[in-house]
Structures are given as structure tokens and as C-alpha cells.
Amino acid sequence: MVRVDDSDDVTKCWLSPDELDRLERAAGEGGWEREVAIQPMGRCGLRASEVSYPGDSNLRYSDDGDIWVFEVQGKNTKGGSKKTRDAWMPDDVADDIHKYSRERGLDLSDP
Template sequence: MDEDEANTLQRTLEKKAWERGIAGMLMLRCGLRSEETTTVTPDDVERGKDGESWLLNVEGKNTKGGEKTTRKAWLPDDVEKGLFNFQRERDISDDEPYLPYAPRSIQNWITNESGTGAADVLAEDEQEPDEWEHVSSHDCRRHWAHLHLVEKKVPVRVMMAIGGWSSYSAIEPYLTVPTEKSILEEMRAVQN
């Protein structure tokens, strides 16, 4: 999924329901797993030590196995604002999850057997490519990781910390081939 497709998926989620848009932002823009979106609360949002940035405390999968671990995920300013507005409008208490749903519900918002998930709707659209029929909720996290690791060149160790990967072998599958655009830009920059 490229950035345009991620934006299309996000708009499709938002059209269906505000909750779905929030889930999309957390997965596509913060790299949360579907099950992690169901646990974050307003209490989990915090200012970075620089006084300007936002972080999100996320309890999630331990890629080494065992008990869940907590990490500080990067929270873009516009996502923080979206969460704040959602909390205020829905009267969500500070210790209440933004999305009090089962992880499977979040996954179904992306794709499901009844064909009502955002990717399912896009797959039925004749104007959209056929690849939408293969998109799952994990592709949101995969897109986020690829975009930052390969296209934006965020250091692997930074991505491991904010994405919750505890080993290089766990993050390695996200280090996929760069896009042609990225290849051409990089090679033009070093051309004599």
C-alpha cells in the first residue's frame, strides 16, 4: 500500500464512522496493531520531553514472546488533535479506551467476510485497483513501517522503539524494496 492508497483507505474508514477513522489513524499513522487500538486511553497520551511532540503509551505484543510490553509510540500532532476532539465529543473519561471494541471488530472495519470493511468496499469500486481484495488490518502497520523505514529513512532503531519490535529479525520483514520513485530520487542525488 502506498501513501495515496493509505489516504484512500483512511477516507473510506472516516466516511463509515468516526470510530473507524480513529482506528485507521492509529494503525496507518502511529503503527498500532489492531489489538493495540482497543487499549489506548486519553491517559496514554503524553507530551514529549521537548514540550512540543506527542507520544502514546502503548501496551502491546512482545516480539520476543512472553508478557506484553509498553512502548512510547510517536503520535503525530494531527492525530493527537483528532483523539482530543474524539474524546471531548464522545465524553470519554481519561482512563476509558477510545475504541472499546474487540480486536476482531477493528480488523473487520478493514476487511470482513460480509464485504463491508473499507478495503472490501474499495475492492468493489471499479475505479480502484483489484489489490484491495488482499488488504488486511496488518497492512496498515506494514504500510506505516515501510513508509518510515524505506521511504523516509527513519533509523531502524528508532522504528524498533516506537513500533514495538524487540529484535532486528522482527522488523526485517518490513524492510522491503523501495519504490521506483525513491530509487530514482536517491540515484539522481549521487549521480555525477
């Protein structure tokens, strides 16, 4: 069930894992590129404007935990210039990004 918070100027909603799976599958029916774009938003917490991150070269294993992380430059919720943060990425999403890059013949530095 979608959880909605409309108590502020901006309405926010959160999807359950099942809803996110269904959204990814539906997006994928229009092309794998769409599914790969949805995954970082739903599973890594990226904003739509941040989806061009990461390229293959941005993905790295964390120093302390054998998980994929990547650096994101995005919105500073306190105002001002963009803020840099590390975001976690599940293995299956990282695998899809690697496959997508290989299939499209992208360089490691291409977003």
C-alpha cells in the same frame, strides 16, 4: 503502491501515504469511529489489538521534542508477556483522538 513481503510465514504489507489517506477516508464513510481507529494503526504503527490505546490520559508531549507520545502495551515479538513501548503520534491524529473523546463524553482514562 502497496508493498508486500510474503517471504515469511506471515504476509506483511505497507501502504503509501496516499493509500493510507484513501483508506482512512473510506473507513470514515462508515463512521468517524472507524477512521479514528485506522489512524493509530497506519500513522503510529499500532497493531489492531492495540487500537484501544490511547485514551486522552495516555497522550503526553515528549520531554525532548514537542511531539505527542504514548505508552503502548502490546505484543512481544520475541515471545513472553506483553512489551511496553512508547509510540509517536502526529498532531492531527492526537487532535482527532481528543475530539472523538470530547464528542463521546469519555473520561480522560477511557480508551
